[in-house]
Each structure stands twice: as structure tokens, then as C-alpha cells.
Amino acid sequence: MTVRVRVAPSPTGDPHVGTAYVALFNRTWARRNGGQFLLRIEDTDRVRSNAESEKMIFESLRWLGLTWDEGPDIGGPCGPYRQSERVAIYLEHAKSLVASGAAYYCTCTAERLEGVRKAQDAAKLSPRYDRRCRDLPASEVQKQIDAGAKWVIRMKVPAEGECRFRDVVRGEVVFAWDQIDDQVLLKSDGWPTYHLANVVDDRLMGITHVIRAEEWISSTPKHIRLYEAFGWTPPVWCHVPLLRNKDRSKISKRKNPTSLNWYRDQGYLPEAMVNFLALMGFSMPGGVEVFGPADMDREFSIEKINAGGPVFDLQKLDWMNGQYLRKLSPDELATRLGPFGAAGHDAATVRRIVPLIQDRLRVLSDWTELTAFFFGDLAAPDPALLAGKKQTPAQVRDLLSRARPVLAAAEWTDAALEASLREVAAAAGVKPGDLFMPLRVAVTGRTNTPPLTATLEVLGRDRSLARVDAALACLA
RNA sequence: GCCCCCAUCGUCUAGUCUGGCCUAGGACACAGGCUUUUCAAGUCUGCGACACGGGUUCAAAUCCCGUUGGGGGUACCA
Numbered sequence: 001m002t003v004r005v006r007v008a009p010s011p012t013g014d015p016h017v018g019t020a021y022v023a024l025f026n027r028t029w030a031r032r033n034g035g036q037f038l039l040r041i042e043d044t045d046r047v048r049s050n051a052e053s054e055k056m057i058f059e060s061l062r063w064l065g066l067t068w069d070e071g072p073d074i075g076g077p078c079g080p081y082r083q084s085e086r087v088a089i090y091l092e093h094a095k096s097l098v099a100s101g102a103a104y105y106c107t108c109t110a111e112r113l114e115g116v117r118k119a120q121d122a123a124k125l126s127p128r129y130d131r132r133c134r135d136l137p138a139s140e141v142q143k144q145i146d147a148g149a150k151w152v153i154r155m156k157v158p159a160e161g162e163c164r165f166r167d168v169v170r171g172e173v174v175f176a177w178d179q180i181d182d183q184v185l186l187k188s189d190g191w192p193t194y195h196l197a198n199v200v201d202d203r204l205m206g207i208t209h210v211i212r213a214e215e216w217i218s219s220t221p222k223h224i225r226l227y228e229a230f231g232w233t234p235p236v237w238c239h240v241p242l243l244r245n246k247d248r249s250k251i252s253k254r255k256n257p258t259s260l261n262w263y264r265d266q267g268y269l270p271e272a273m274v275n276f277l278a279l280m281g282f283s284m285p286g287g288v289e290v291f292g293p294a295d296m297d298r299e300f301s302i303e304k305i306n307a308g309g310p311v312f313d314l315q316k317l318d319w320m321n322g323q324y325l326r327k328l329s330p331d332e333l334a335t336r337l338g339p340f341g342a343a344g345h346d347a348a349t350v351r352r353i354v355p356l357i358q359d360r361l362r363v364l365s366d367w368t369e370l371t372a373f374f375f376g377d378l379a380a381p382d383p384a385l386l387a388g389k390k391q392t393p394a395q396v397r398d399l400l401s402r403a404r405p406v407l408a409a410a411e412w413t414d415a416a417l418e419a420s421l422r423e424v425a426a427a428a429g430v431k432p433g434d435l436f437m438p439l440r441v442a443v444t445g446r447t448n449t450p451p452l453t454a455t456l457e458v459l460g461r462d463r464s465l466a467r468v469d470a471a472l473a474c475l476a
Numbered sequence: 477g478c479c480c481c482c483a484u485c486g487u488c489u490a491g492u493c494u495g496g497c498c499u500a501g502g503a504c505a506c507a508g509g510c511u512u513u514u515c516a517a518g519u520c521u522g523c524g525a526c527a528c529g530g531g532u533u534c535a536a537a538u539c540c541c542g543u544u545g546g547g548g549g550u551a552c553c554a
Contacts, residue, residue, distance in 0.1 A: 049554095150552095214549095218549040289488090289489090316504045318504090360516045448514050453513085
């Protein structure tokens with residue numbers, strides 16, 4: 001049997017990092033087994049679902065390279081892959097469950113349900129549907145429906161016994177049936193709930209392994225009951241841990257960036273992002289931490305996924321991003337910097353700057369801050385910054401005055417400039433740094449920059465001299 | 477409240493299934509050194525954990541039970 005897995009996000013809000021995380025494991029498992037990875041859009045919540053969100057899911061998963069073999073936008077043999085286009089299928093299946101006695105119509109109103117819940121709460125009982133319509137004669141419920149009452153279809157959960165299932169990452173899990181609610185399967189608007197749509201689609205789409213987030217573990221008995229009621233064999237269950245905030249609660253946008261758009265806009269490289277996500281719960285043999293999809297396809301197994309919920313650590317992501325940033329060729333890096341501000345400048349200049357900042361970039365969006373002094377005009381330098389803590393303005397003025405004619409005459413290359421400036425420092429009887437730092441501040445306006453002489457080379461003689469003159473003027 | 481899941485350095489983890497090779501290994505972060513014209517990058521060293529209590533066993537991070545802690549679920553949301 002060929003492995004078929006899926007990721008089934010709901011298109012509400014920004015594309016979520018958790019979606020990418022689950023997609024990664026699913027997709028890798030498919031590739032590892034020569035199977036298929038599908039993308040299914042679960043838009044049965046008519047209030048919250050929207051087309052824009054769906055579009056962003058497509059874009060962000062593609063950005064990460066987490067592409068699918070079948071999906072709403074590319075089709076496939078089991079379509080449609082958007083649940084809103086499959087409503088008739090769910091209705092039909094819900095009715096078949098009623099016909100076979102596994103489900104029943106319920107006409108209870110929201111108000112009555114609310115009252116039941118309150119009473120249960122007061123009596124310190126678990127909030128649950130009291131099964132009134134299940135216990136009523138079917139003819140009685142039918143009479144209400146004929147009279148125009150709104151109805152839903154609920155599943156009939158066994159009154160006693162237990163539901164056992166095997167989860168790949170957790171082993172055997174047991175729930176007592178009396179803990180499980182008679183879940184609504186078909187809402188009063190005729191649309192299915194997650195539970196129904198999910199089970200029906202997984203079956204109709206030939207899903208063999210359900211690899212999904214841990215938050216679904218407590219509704220798995222409902223799903224298993226549905227498979228039984230339909231007479232279907234359930235898939236293999238595999239609940240992967242939830243990504244966590246620093247305080248270990250389920251990752252949320254209030255406490256941690258969760259939007260894939262944010263990571264893209266910050267300038268995290270997609271390959272670093274995927275590598276980092278892979279590290280959350282999976283580890284390569286030999287402790288290798290920097291690896292690509294091909295390596296993971298070779299070594300991954302759902303049995304190896306850790307059960308504990310990993311804290312999403314931005315610091316380590318930054319480190320990982322640096323690993324990938326430094327591996328890029330300068331040309332490639334220049335290209336990737338395009339959308340982050342580099343595209344607005346002369347390509348040849350950008351290309352010369354790139355090697356100077358490659359080791360200093362944390363994320364691509366650092367580009368602007370790191371390179372601003374290469375472009376446009378510089379504000380008048382701050383005399384205090386020029387002199388630093390160890391030198392007096394007069395000393396700095398002297399040093400810059402000595403450097404000025406040398407810069408005016410030197411061969412304008414990194415190596416020649418360095419040699420000339422070292423001579424100036426020696427002649428003045430100071431350490432190279434005593435000259436380099438004020439010159440750096442004069443020419444860039446800041447104390448930390450790429451190596452000075454390489455920076456000068458790119459900046460050019462005219463602009464460099466003009467900035468030295470401006471500094472000298474400040475010190476006068 | 478009830479149900480379920482989880483538990484190795486601050487964080488991600490190896491080791492747990494198949495008990496001895498673990499005075500618990502690696503990575504991030506942190507601290508210090510080296511390198512050095514600054515900042516990075518690189519490199520070296522250091523700091524740092526088997527949640528607790530019982531059992532089983534010649535032997536437990538590894539198996540069992542309990543406690544504690546954390547998380548999730550408890551909707552006509554997914």
C-alpha cells in the first residue's frame with residue numbers, strides 16, 4: 001500500500017508556522033516511502049475562513065519548498081481538495097450514519113444547550129450534551145423537524161467501554177467512552193464539523209497515516225468511532241508535539257511570531273527555516289544539525305519524532321539562518337538581498353558590498369542598517385564618537401590630517417590602503433587601531449563596520465575624502 | 477473540575493524500545509581565551525541536566541508505581 005499523507009490547514013488568518021511544521025513531517029514521510037503528500041483546505045468554518053488566507057498558505061508553503069502532490073490549486077485524482085466544495089459528500093455520509101443508527105438528528109437549541117451546560121457546571125459535572133434527542137423516539141424528533149425546528153446530526157458514542165488505539169509516537173492510548181461527547185457531525189447550516197469532514201476526506205483520499213498536531217489526540221476516539229461506523233479501517237495515528245512559546249504554552253502570536261509571512265519578511269532563508277523546524281522533534285544520526293531535505297528524506301521516520309513539546313527558540317533559528325547565509329555564494333546572496341533593499345541600488349556596487357557583510361548578516365533585512373553608509377550622504381560626524389574614550393579631539397585631528405594626503409595619493413585598493421594607513425600610524429607613533437577607529441567613524445559614522453580598508457575601497461576616493469574633510473571640520 | 481499527553485543542561489536534543497560501553501554526548505545561548513583595525517565570522521576552554529519518591533534488578537537516565545510539574549482537550553472552531 002502506498003503511503004498517502006496530508007496537511008489540512010484551515011484558511012483563517014496568517015499562514016501558521018505550525019502548519020509548516022506538520023507539513024514538513026508529512027511531506028518527508030511521503031517522500032521517504034515514495035508516497036504522496038496532499039494539501040487539503042479545511043474551510044468548513046464559514047465565518048472565519050477566507051480566500052486570502054488560503055492563498056497565503058499556498059505561497060508560504062511553496063516559499064519553504066514544502067510542495068504537494070495533490071491539492072486545491074493543482075488538482076489530483078481525489079479532488080476537490082477544498083472542503084467547501086465537498087459539502088454534498090458530507091451530508092450524504094452523515095445521513096448514512098443516521099440510517100445505520102450510528103448518528104441521530106438533534107433539535108436542541110443553542111439556548112437549551114447553554115442551560116444544560118450551566119446546570120452541569122453548577123453540579124460540578126463535565127460539560128457534555130445530555131443526549132436528550134438521542135433518547136427521544138425518532139418520530140418525536142422528526143415531528144419537531146417537520147414543524148420547522150433547526151436540526152443538526154450528532155454521532156452516537158458508545159455509553160460504556162473504552163477506546164484504545166496505537167499512536168506511533170506515544171504508544172497505546174486509552175479513553176473511556178463515557179468521557180466522549182455526542183459530537184455534532186453536521187451543523188444546522190448543513191455543513192460538516194471538522195470531525196466528520198476530516199474522517200470522510202481522509203478515507204476518500206486514501207490517507208494511510210494521519211500525522212497531525214497533538215491537540216487532536218483527545219478527539220481521536222470520535223474519529224475512530226466514525227471509521228467503525230462507516231465500516232472503514234482507520235489510518236495509522238501519529239500525533240506530533242505542539243510547538244511551544246518560551247513559557248511552554250502552545251505557540252501563539254501574542255508570545256512568539258507565528259506567521260510564516262513574518263519570517264519571510266524578516267529575511268529568514270526558507271532552507272534555514274525548514275532545517276530549524278526539522279530540529280524540533282527530530283534529530284539526525286551523529287548529531288548533525290545542519291542538513292537539507294534530501295538528508296532528512298533519507299533518515300526520517302515518524303517513530304523517531306520526540307513526544308515532548310519543543311520551545312521555539314528564535315536564537316537558535318538566528319544561528320541556523322547564519323549557517324545558511326554564509327554558505328550562499330556572493331552572487332546568490334546579492335540576489336536574495338534584492339527584495340530587502342539591495343534591488344534599489346547599482347548591482348555592481350551591491351555585489352562588491354555583499355562579501356563585506358555576509359558574515360555580519362543575521363537576517364536579510366539587516367541589509368539596510370548594515371549598509372546605509374555606503375549610500376547617500378552621511379550626517380555630520382559626532383566629535384565625541386570620533387575621538388572615542390581614549391583620544392582627545394586634537395589627537396584625532398592630527399591623525400586624520402596625516403591620513404588625508406595619503407588617502408588622496410594612495411592606490412585605491414584594499415591592500416594598498418591598508419599598507420599606507422599602517423605606515424601613517426607608525427609614523428605618528430600610534431597603534432593601527434588608533435588611526436583606524438577615528439577614520440572608520442569619519443567615513444561610516446559608526447564604530448562597527450566591515451574592515452575599514454575594504455570599506456574605503458568600495459566607498460571610493462572622492463566620497464571618502466569628503467567625509468574625512470567633514471570630520472576634520474567638526475574637530476576644528 | 478474531568479480526560480488525555482509529556483518530563484535529560486536555560487533552550488533544541490543523543491542515550492530510553494533492546495537495563496551495564498553514561499563519572500550522561502552534541503548544538504544554541506552564556507562566560508572567558510585566541511585571532512584581530514572595530515563589529516562579526518572562525519576557533520579553543522569553561523559553565524550547565526537524568527523533576528522527586530518508592531520499587532524490580534548484581535546493575536536503572538533507561539523497566540514498573542506514585543507524586544510533582546508542564547501541556548493539550550473539554551464548541552453547531554479547526
